[in-house]
């Protein structure tokens with residue numbers, strides 16, 4: 001079975017927890033895009049793990065893969081492997097495989113990301129992890145791949161060719177060009193450490209599927225941060241929608257069995273860009289505090305707002321979800337009434353689907369429906385039927401608005417705080 005799981009909003013939907021939960025039934029969990037701009041929090045018992053690159057299935061028996069479409073900061077990856085080792089979790093090459101063609105994020109990518117963002121008149125609010133500049137180099141065929149990094153002479157030859165170009169670019173942006181060559185010795189060391197992990201991800205996945213094994217492809221970020229279909233230019237630099245998993249991983253679309261969307265019961269966004277239902281006042285603060293809405297990667301406070309059905313509907317179109325996991329329902333406890341955005345007023349019309357351009361989305365005024373809230377603590381519920389009628393009603397209303405079955409409802413950060421509908 002091949003399942004693709006993606007975020008349906010702006011990232012931070014709680015994918016890590018759902019992947020951790022599902023991966024107990026999967027033989028392989030694979031990341032297909034993005035890099036350490038992503039952050040997954042997985043909580044098991046009293047332990048909290050914050051991961052950026054290693055797939056969220058790390059705490060189960062599944063094999064973990066990082067595909068060729070991922071941009072890898074080797075320093076961060078090695079730190080994560082070490083962090084898990086000190087927690088008693090050994091991430092050996094039997095456990096983790098990284099594709100030979102994964103692009104390496106070099107220190108000059110990070111520097112350029114920061115410098116470029118400082119100079120933008122309209123900021124994007126990137127995570128400053130060098131993601132966009134690493135993808136630029138992939139597209140322009142000036143990338144350093146893991147295969148290059150792992151072979152010292154190839155790496156040194158590549159750097160000889162690339163260094164002058166990168167130094168000029170950093171100088172142009174007003175930065176210190178020494179960052180390009182100073183890091184080379186450290187990076188040859190990283191190459192040696194990561195060499196045993198190298199694998200051919202597409203081959204591994206196709207062989208696994210041929211042997212009826214279960215593969216879970218884990219998306220990072222969310223539908224509206226997609227480089228093509230998202231709220232440009234406030235997007236990340238990779239394709240975050242389900243279809244891209246096939247292209248990034250080298251697995252044909254005929255093999256896909258399920259596409260799961262992870263949807264938060266309200267909406268959040270970090271960085272700039274339109275967010276029509278954003279609540280700057282009391283409700284926003286309440287959601288941020290109750291939901292712990294601070295970035296896993298950058299610690300930035302997330303912007304919070306009411307559930308936005310038009311944006312979620314677009315995510316359903318972009319991904320063709322076969323089922324949805326609704327997360328953080330418990331965060332809405334105590335808010336009464338709860339508002340759901342069911343459409344937008346835009347240029348004198350009411351629309352149930354978002355306009356294509358960010359400049360148009362900025363001008364949309366949400367049309368809300370009010371539904372009854374609940375007061376009872378739902379974080380200990382063991383069955384969907386234990387939930388107060390109003391909470392069940394909220395879940396069913398979202399299901400109606402999206403036309404996709406909600407299969408899982410999460411009512412707290414812990415692995416066991418989950419209800420199967």
Ligand code: IMP
Nearest residue numbers: 011012037038125126127235236270271
């Ligand atoms: P970049 O991916 O660092 O280039 O950042 C581009 C935009 O995507 C910024 O608005 C970031 O805040 C946002 N972004 C990137 N990764 C994530 C994520 O994992 N969750 C939420 N937002 C993200």
